[in-house]
Amino acid sequence: MTDKNSKTPRKPAAKSAAKPKxxxxxxxxxxxxxxxxxxxxxxxxxxxxxxxxxVGFAILFFVGMYLDSLVKQKFEGQLFELPTVVYARILxxxxxxxxxxxxxxxELDVLNYRKVNQPKYxxxxxxxxxxxxxxxxxxxxxxxxxxxxxxxxxxxxSGLNRIQxxxxxxxxxxxxxxxxMLGMLEKNRDEQRLFLRREQFPEVMVDAxxxxxxxxxxxHDGVSPIAIARAMVVNIKAGRTVQGGxxxxxxxxxxxxxxxxxxxxxxxxxxxxAVILDYRYDKxxxxxxxxxxxxxxxxxxxxxxxxxxxxxxxxxxxxxELRIDQLALLVGMVKGPSYYNPVRYPDRAKERRDLVLRLMxxxxxxxxxxxxxxxxxxxxxxxxxxxxxxxxxYFQQLQIELKxxxxxxxxxxxxLKVFTSLDPVSQHExxxxxxxxxxxxxxxxxxxxxxxxxxxDRHSGEIRAMVGGKRTxxxxxxxxxxxxxxxxxxxxxxxxxxxxQQPEKYxxxxxxxxxxxxxxxxxxxxxxxxxxxxxxxxxxxxxxxxAKSLNVPTVQLGMQLGIPNVIDTFEKLGIDRKEIRPxxxxxxxxxxxxxxxxxxxxxxxTNSGKQAKLSALRSVVDMDGEVLYQSLPIAxxxxxxxxxxxxxxxxxxxxxxGTGRYLNAQFAWAALAGKTGTSNDTKDSWFxxxxxxxxxxxxxxxxxxxxxxxxxxxxxxxxxxxxxxHRIPTQLNLPWPKDLSTVGFAKSATxxxxxxxENAFTLPVWDDQGQWKKECSNQPAQWLKNIFSW
Numbered sequence: 191m192t193d194k195n196s197k198t199p200r201k202p203a204a205k206s207a208a209k210p211k212x213x214x215x216x217x218x219x220x221x222x223x224x225x226x227x228x229x230x231x232x233x234x235x236x237x238x239x240x241x242x243x244x245v246g247f248a249i250l251f252f253v254g255m256y257l258d259s260l261v262k263q264k265f266e267g268q269l270f271e272l273p274t275v276v277y278a279r280i281l282x283x284x285x286x287x288x289x290x291x292x293x294x295x296x297e298l299d300v301l302n303y304r305k306v307n308q309p310k311y312x313x314x315x316x317x318x319x320x321x322x323x324x325x326x327x328x329x330x331x332x333x334x335x336x337x338x339x340x341x342x343x344x345x346x347x348s349g350l351n352r353i354q355x356x357x358x359x360x361x362x363x364x365x366x367x368x369x370x371m372l373g374m375l376e377k378n379r380d381e382q383r384l385f386l387r388r389e390q391f392p393e394v395m396v397d398a399x400x401x402x403x404x405x406x407x408x409x410h411d412g413v414s415p416i417a418i419a420r421a422m423v424v425n426i427k428a429g430r431t432v433q434g435g436x437x438x439x440x441x442x443x444x445x446x447x448x449x450x451x452x453x454x455x456x457x458x459x460x461x462x463x464a465v466i467l468d469y470r471y472d473k474x475x476x477x478x479x480x481x482x483x484x485x486x487x488x489x490x491x492x493x494x495x496x497x498x499x500x501x502x503x504x505x506x507x508x509x510x511e512l513r514i515d516q517l518a519l520l521v522g523m524v525k526g527p528s529y530y531n532p533v534r535y536p537d538r539a540k541e542r543r544d545l546v547l548r549l550m551x552x553x554x555x556x557x558x559x560x561x562x563x564x565x566x567x568x569x570x571x572x573x574x575x576x577x578x579x580x581x582x583x584y585f586q587q588l589q590i591e592l593k594x595x596x597x598x599x600x601x602x603x604x605x606l607k608v609f610t611s612l613d614p615v616s617q618h619e620x621x622x623x624x625x626x627x628x629x630x631x632x633x634x635x636x637x638x639x640x641x642x643x644x645x646x647d648r649h650s651g652e653i654r655a656m657v658g659g660k661r662t663x664x665x666x667x668x669x670x671x672x673x674x675x676x677x678x679x680x681x682x683x684x685x686x687x688x689x690x691q692q693p694e695k696y697x698x699x700x701x702x703x704x705x706x707x708x709x710x711x712x713x714x715x716x717x718x719x720x721x722x723x724x725x726x727x728x729x730x731x732x733x734x735x736x737a738k739s740l741n742v743p744t745v746q747l748g749m750q751l752g753i754p755n756v757i758d759t760f761e762k763l764g765i766d767r768k769e770i771r772p773x774x775x776x777x778x779x780x781x782x783x784x785x786x787x788x789x790x791x792x793x794x795x796t797n798s799g800k801q802a803k804l805s806a807l808r809s810v811v812d813m814d815g816e817v818l819y820q821s822l823p824i825a826x827x828x829x830x831x832x833x834x835x836x837x838x839x840x841x842x843x844x845x846x847x848g849t850g851r852y853l854n855a856q857f858a859w860a861a862l863a864g865k866t867g868t869s870n871d872t873k874d875s876w877f878x879x880x881x882x883x884x885x886x887x888x889x890x891x892x893x894x895x896x897x898x899x900x901x902x903x904x905x906x907x908x909x910x911x912x913x914x915x916h917r918i919p920t921q922l923n924l925p926w927p928k929d930l931s932t933v934g935f936a937k938s939a940t941x942x943x944x945x946x947x948e949n950a951f952t953l954p955v956w957d958d959q960g961q962w963k964k965e966c967s968n969q970p971a972q973w974l975k976n977i978f979s980w
Contacts, residue, residue, distance in 0.1 A: 257459065260447060261466050269446075269479060270495075272605030272813075273374040273382050276588065278612045279652070279808065280331065281367040288349040288882075288920060293615070294322055300614045301370050302506050312338040313511040320345050323356070327508065329368035332609060332809050332817060341365060370614040371502065373578035375585065382492050382577070384499040385605055385813075388478035391497065392510060394555070395517040396477070401549045402521055404438040407477070412439045412468030413461045439464040442480045486520065487527045489577055499577065504532065506572040514556070515564040518546040532569050540569060582665035583642075583658030584612055584806060587786075591807040596819045600810065606818070607811045611652030616645050616884065616917055620655040621662040623913040628660045631890065631905055635898035641909065642669035644789045645886040650823040651793050651802030654884055674782040675891055676869035679739045679849075679902065680876050681760075681779035683795060683837050683865060685748045686736045688759040690833040698733040698836055699935050699943040702743035709749070709774050717774065719745045722868070722901070729940045733840040737848030739866060741778055748777035762828040764790040764801055779867060788878065789887045796841070796863060796880045798924075799834035800825035832927045838863050839924065841880070849903050853879070853911055860919045864910075866902025873897055875905030881919035886910060 281297055283289065298315055299305075303324070306314045315324040322343040329336060341362065344352035353362040374382055400407050406414050414437050436444075443463035448456055467476055485493060486500040494503055500520050501509035509517075522542035523530045532539035544565045551561040588610060592600050600606070624641050632639040645655040658668035667673075689696040704727040709717045719741045726742065735743035748756055753772045761767045770781045783791075786804065794801040802825040810819040841863035844850045850864035860881055867876030875890040875898055888906040891898055898905060935943040 257447075257463050258466050258470075261463060261470065264446060265467075265471060265475075265479070268604070270383060270385065270482065270605075272385050273376050273379065274604075274606045274608055275384065276372040276375050276585070276608045276610060277369040278372055278610060278614045278617075279654075280369045280609065282364060283343070283350060283353065283367065284364040285350060285352050285361075290349060290918070291317070291320070291322060291343075291345040293918065294343060294350070296615050297367060298322075298324070300618060301368070304511075309340070311511065313507065326365065327368050327511075329366075330607075330815070331366060331368075332811055332820070334815065336366070339365065369609065371578055372585075372610070372612065372614075373580050375588070375608060379492055381495050382489075382499060383482055383494070383496040384502065385482050385496070386498040386509070388474045388481070390510065391481055392512070392517060394514055395497065395509070395512075395521065396481075397555050398514075398518055398521045398546055398550055399438075399481075399524070401553050401555065402546050403441075403524060405553075407438055408473055410437060410439075410468075412464035412466075413437060436460070437464060438480050439467050439476055442476060442483060443467060445483050445485070446479070484524055485527055486523050487531060489575070494577075502577050504571045504575060513564070513567070514560070515543065515547065515567045516570065518550070518564065519543040519569060522546045532571050533575055536569055543569075579618075580663055580665070581612065581617055581656065582663065583668045583670050584610070584617070584653070584656040585665075586658070586668050587653065587656060587671060587806045591805060592810070595807060595821075596810055599818050605813045609808045609811070610806050611647070611650075611654065611808055612806065613645075613654040617655040619913055619917040620645055620657055620886075622916065623909050624657050624660055624662060627909045627912050628890070631898075631900060631908065635890070635900055635905070636892065636896070638892045638894060638896075639890060639898060640669060640893055641888070641890045641906075642673060642785050643886065643888045643909065643913075644670045644785050645884045646789050646793050646804055647802075648793060648797055648880065648883065648885050649800075649802065649825065651790075651804045651825070652808075652823060653804055653806045656806075669889065670785045672784060673889065673891075674784050674787075675874045675889065676781070677779040677783050677788060677876060678867040678869040678874060679741075679779055680783075680788055680791075680865055680867035680878060681777065681781075682736060682739060682744050683841060684759045684763060684791070685744055685751070685756055685777050686732065686840065687763075687795065687829060687833055687837045688751050688756050689732070689747055690836045691759075691830045693832075696732065698731065698840060700732040701729045701938075701940075701943065702732055702735050703746050704728055704730050704735070704740055704743045707742055707745060709745075711773075719775075719778065729938070731935075731943045733843055734848075736837075736840040737843040737846075739844070739849045745774060745777050749774065759829065760791070762801075763794045764803075764828075779869065785887045785889045788876070788889075789885060792865075792878045792880065792885050792887065794828060795834055796838045796885055797825065797834075798831045798838075798927075799827055799829040800831075801828045802826075832929050835924055835927050835930065838880070841865055842922070842924075850877070850879075850907060852903060852907055853914070856911070857914060857919060859921065861922045862919060863922055864907075866907060868901040871897050872899055872901060875900040876902050877906035877910050879907075879910040879914070880922060881914075882922045883920045886913065888913075 283294070295317055302313070304314050306316055309315055309323055309325045312325045312327040315322055317323075324341055324343065326339045326341065328338045340356040342354040342356055343350060344354065353365050355362055404414070406416060410416075440460050443460050444450070447463055448460055482496040482498065484497070485495055486497070487494045487503065489503055494500055497520055498509050500523075501507060501512055504520070505512055505516055519532060519539060522539065522545065523532075525542065529535070530539045530542045547556065547561050547564050550556045551558060556564070588608065592608070620643050624643060628639055628641050639660070641657070641660050643655070643657045644653065646653050656670050658670045659666065689700070690698075704721070706726060707719060711717060721741050722739070727740070730740065730743055732747070735747070753774070753776070756777065757767050757770055757772060760770060765783065765787060769783060769787070770776055773780070790801075790804050793804065802823055805821060805823065807819070808821050809817060811817055842861060845853050845862045845864045846858070849866040850862075853862055853864065863880040865878045867878075868874065873891060873895055877888050879886045879888075888909045890900060890905045890909065938944045
């Protein structure tokens with residue numbers, strides 16, 4: 191076959207195509223042999239790996255999203271459950287206050303101020319016979335923060351007369367001393383911490399921490415490959431694990447979000463969270479969280495977290511006032527709080543502390559001389575390692591008031607500050623008096639002897655101190671609030687107060703009968719009250735009957751006044767009338783009250799009849815400084831002012847010459863008032879003491895209600911006297927009411943008093959009755975001694 195247009199015959203198409211095919215068929219096996227094609231199993235494996243990687247990436251992505259939301263939720267909400275921190279009362283000082291130099295020194299000692307030759311730092315003071323130089327600590331008061339203040343207090347015989355500023359020329363009109371931290375309101379929690387802001391931590395402590403735990407903290411992104419490599423080298427050289435590679439951020443991640451399990455998955459999550467933290471938040475925010483979160487030991491079964499609370503636990507001072515060696519000790523404990531516990535293992539703790547100090551020297555934060563000086567010091571931890579001394583009885587009252595006055599606004603995990611009326615000096619000395627005297631008195635009463643006491647401000651009714659039992663730190667049955675016991679002769683002032691509210695009939699000079707008395711009850715039973723000494727004195731003046739706590743004249747007077755009228759007086763003094771059984775024996779205190787109720791009654795009586803409801807809570811402030819509650823103590827007149835004044839005067843005579851005269855030998859200058867109380871069969875021993883500052887109620891008795899063999903004078907009065915030995919009383923000055931005057935009396939032949947201006951002893955009486963308007967002059971001391979010898 192030929193082409194139409196060509197002379198040369200064309201090759202068949204099939205033949206020309208066959209050669210290339212044969213060529214390709216021949217070379218194809220050679221390519222396979224050289225590995226150009228992927229085996230099927232490898233393709234399958236590759237596909238599986240790719241899919242697993244995709245799934246792994248998705249898992250990590252979603253895990254990351256979850257962890258990121260977890261971090262955001264934690265850090266942008268409330269990072270920690272913070273305890274409610276309780277503070278004592280704030281001491282306000284002004285020129286003209288009657289407070290003595292010794293009282294101010296006692297206050298500073300209770301607040302752990304350091305006595306030095308020349309104050310240079312907050313928390314230090316020096317003292318001479320007439321001056322105190324002080325650098326007061328900074329503090330966030332209820333109405334806002336105040337910086338430290340350098341001042342000089344000047345004293346004279348009358349008290350504080352000048353507050354001199356040493357920062358700039360001039361004097362201050364007043365100065366507030368920061369309150370003592372009493373502890374945390376909540377107990378038996380898993381952990382406790384005292385939250386501080388980043389700027390409140392000493393920079394030198396932060397330097398020590400970073401040098402020891404994470405030198406590259408401000409450079410790395412949450413995880414430090416350099417630190418990991420360095421740790422590996424150190425561990426290989428040592429042949430054991432001596433250094434970790436975790437950054438502070440990783441430690442924080444573990445503490446806040448994870449467990450301590452030593453697994454690869456935990457370490458991966460830890461690193462992941464650390465990177466998220468570093469990406470989302472600045473370094474100082476992370477560091478602030480770490481400084482408040484790190485675990486540093488145990489106290490009373492509660493974990494102590496954060497350097498702020500650890501400083502209080504081990505040294506009893508704010509962290510800002512610790513020395514470099516003390517800060518180094520805390521930093522050293524981060525590695526192992528149990529292993530380096532300075533209480534149990536002081537040698538280990540010191541060795542670790544010195545290592546921290548040496549690292550600081552090597553990095554240039556300390557000179558060699560500074561290192562030598564710091565390393566030569568002892569550990570100097572406080573003798574009784576605790577955050578603060580708890581006052582369980584007082585805290586119980588505080589919780590009652592928080593529930594009553596703050597209610598749902600009080601959230602116990604929001605880091606609230608609760609300011610109270612507790613006087614730390616009064617509390618300490620009242621506890622000491624109870625712990626000192628009860629073992630001595632138990633030699634008579636038996637080892638089961640118990641006690642309770644409460645001290646309240648005479649004017650405001652604020653509770654200054656409360657002790658619920660002889661085990662003062664024991665959080666058990668609170669006898670000050672809950673032990674309702676017969677009050678005995680503590681009831682008598684209410685009887686005399688009722689009479690003195692009727693000036694047309696009664697005065698301090700009124701004559702009462704101290705003669706045998708028989709009263710027949712509704713069921714025909716005869717009651718014959720007797721005086722404690724089983725004697726009868728005939729006619730006695732009203733004030734002597736109260737001062738010497740005579741039973742028979744008191745019942746005689748009560749029957750003249752009428753049971754309902756006396757019960758009305760008790761109610762006006764703050765006692766629920768339901769507590770009182772309306773029978774004649776109530777005049778001698780046959781009914782029961784708690785020490786708290788007794789304190790309320792005597793606060794009203796000795797405050798010229800003005801009742802201020804007893805309270806422990808002053809204010810509640812949240813983390814932002816917002817005041818959730820503020821108390822406004824109000825005293826209202828419930829009984830006649832003049833009658834209350836006259837009754838208190840008779841109680842002063844009770845200390846001067848009556849059942850409370852044991853006090854007069856040491857404290858006559860203070861012109862104290864007081865009243866003893868003894869129940870039937872000496873089961874209860876009571877004393878209420880009154881100075882210019884406080885009304886203090888002391889009860890002694892046994893929980894089994896057996897006899898203590900102690901009267902009010904031989905028991906509770908001795909506890910009060912011990913209290914005053916250290917809590918120096920202030921003079922009880924009763925401003926003279928305008929409606930009272932003095933009138934002269936002489937002792938009559940029968941034993942009573944008669945008006946006499948020639949040979950007179952003066953008593954305060956009402957001046958609006960004609961027969962008392964004539965005033966008489968005082969007589970010599972010998973005559974006064976005779977007139978007081980009933």
